Amino acid sequence: MSDFSLDPRLERDGLLVSNLGLCQLRVMNDRRWPWLVLIPQRDGISEIFDLTPLDQTMLTFETNMVAAALKKTTGATKINVGALGNIVRQLHVHVIARSEGDANWPGPVWGFGTAEPWSDEERKAFAARLLENL
């Protein structure tokens, strides 16, 4: 995967949690919601259907594994999964833990308000709990 390069906005907005088989798993630096992003480590891909069939299956497997772990870690009411990419075109899949009464509930998180950064300690504790549940 040495030819993979991460979009600078994805790099800036999130922090690495782990490398899965296909995807880099990052946590958005916004403590309003437990919000993860998976980025398939393939260059030049914007749409899920542009991945090979094997990569599509891998992405599904990793996304659902992360979503189940996030549900277990947070006890959230609902997991939101989305691949939008209207602003950052490098393919990335959002996996967000939503709970009744959280910011903008039950509306979507994208484009809402201003990010509230995690403290290093909080973020590391969250990432550690998530990895235990993966």
Added chain:
Amino acid sequence: MSDFSLDPRLERDGLLVSNLGLCQLRVMNDRRWPWLVLIPQRDGISEIFDLTPLDQTMLTFETNMVAAALKKTTGATKINVGALGNIVRQLHVHVIARSEGDANWPGPVWGFGTAEPWSDEERKAFAARLLENL
């Protein structure tokens, strides 16, 4: 699939386009965006990771097939794919054609403004073009 029942809000907000192998494919009755919804015909499922592994793979296959057809049909800038379910809990996957300058671009479609219903004629022509590209 005789024991599958569609959530009344999904039934009200969209119109049937086709039955795929796993999913019912519907078009939202909102002409602001070409907006499709896939509903796996399984009862009692809210999260993608609650589907069986085979159904997860089928859902991925059908979602990506529909997304590619929607891109071809519309020539959209970006296809948005999302499973939120904060309001309607029956699992459903949105596949939306987005183009620069459309309503709320580049923000998300969910919860934005008020639906503008298709005319029957427009909607049937759109569904027919989409089915040709499936």
